[in-house]
Amino acid sequence: MDTKRRLELAIIANKVRKNALTGIFNAASGHPGGSLSIADVLTYLYFEVMNVDPKNPKNPDRDRFVLSKGHTAPALYSVLAEKGFFPAEDIKTLRKVDSYLQGHPDMNKVPGVDMSTGSLGQGVSAAGGMALAAKLDKKDYRVYTILGDGELEEGQVWEQAMFAAHYKLDNLTAFIDFNGLQIDGDITKVMNPTPIDKKFEAFGWHVIVTDAHDFDALESAVAEAKATKGKPTAIIMKSVKGKNVSFMENNAGWHGAAPNEEQYNQAIAELDKIIADLEAQK
Template sequence: MREINEQAIQLVAEKAQVIRQDIIKMLGEAGSGHTGGSLSAADIVACLYFWEMHIDPARPQWEERDRFVLSKGHAAPVLYAALAEKGFFPKAELARLRKIGSPLQGHPDMRKVSGVEASTGSLGQGISWATGMALAARIDSRDYRVYTLLGDGELEEGLVWEAVMAAGHQRLDQLVAIVDYNGLQIDGPLGEVLSPEPIADKFRAFNWQTLEINGHDYREIMQALSSARQTKGRPTAIVARTIKGRGCSFMENRAEWHGVAPNREQVEEALSELR
């Protein structure tokens, strides 16, 4: 079992800061992309890649590896930044985000990017894919775990709840779904667009262990992931309260930063806050 200590927390915090810096740099260079939801998920993704998951960049197809599926595929920058920092591909590639001929497009492509487990983008499909992976692990008698990260606006998709129902029914305890609950989507506040509340209660109703945490508190994230590992007979949902645009004061809690990239001056301002 992974140990939760100050050294582990410090490492993850440092990696999350690097991931945020790389998100800003690559989006600034690309001139387009999804900033707010990439930044809100950085702490969660850092905990997964630099503390929780059993993965090996030298063996991206290792059969016993844990799997991560970015169900909110538009937040690809946070995934690319983590994969590059982990060593799946050179960090220089990040500067080619969304460029013609680059493998790093606006949504992740498993055929082109080492470490990407699923080509996602159409919301709701990622958790469905992850459910299938977890079921395959059971059928094949393998111990790997499957993690998927959803946006809160994504929960408005009916396909999400079909997968949640199936995973609960199948008691897929190797599956962990994390909701990046920043309360904002591209059109505005979640409650004004189409509220999926009560989120936690819905997961519980479908036989999921459900934990509600601060998605920027590393210890809480780690404790939730540890609880998921110890839980048998049902999947785990982690509803993580986050701040859209986390780390950049002029972006935080502003829906307009959902799908907008920073300009050169904003890049410098953001990086000055993230140093």
């Protein structure tokens, strides 16, 4: 990836972070930590990988995305808004009673959302269903999904892991947001899902371990997933929960808490500085 494009993607990703926090701040509730950790991969998928058209969001041949960790909807809504599916300022209505932007993604209300999620473990299964539909219809669209690392504690994830390998769904790519934290703390202390790589390998998946915040690494991982035939791919992304907001980084307390006004202003100032630095490098 050339430097200019890498900088452009990083700028979009940090705008996505800002907008996600704006939604959560205005709602006075939501999940900032995990929204910030997946902003880079969402940006990469929607701006570099997926064949989607904001003017034709239901195109049957489009690539699909399922946010299996549905609680980080603010990041998904923000990237969809950046992509042009709906106005970015609508994020301020997030979680409000008359808003189409529900607390968790709703496929029937939000343009560009391919599956309603929120109950952990179900999104990855639905993504597997879409991948199977593509195979049955002999279509070449691909299906992407992002799971949380804590989500791997849901047994249904492993039912789907068996299924996708059994039916050789090589058009399915599952990203694992491996930030190491869940609501009650360190995932290895709450209910240890590691080693994540060896588990997916044992279930018959192709496994790639990469850096969630490195666009070159994401690019090579997605290329490898696309080139892998006969099995689905799990891309385990080592990530930082709360990425790019100093006081939120690696702090489980920011899993599901909204910033107050002072914290929000500080977060926006930090992200604005990152964006200004990136602009200066262009």
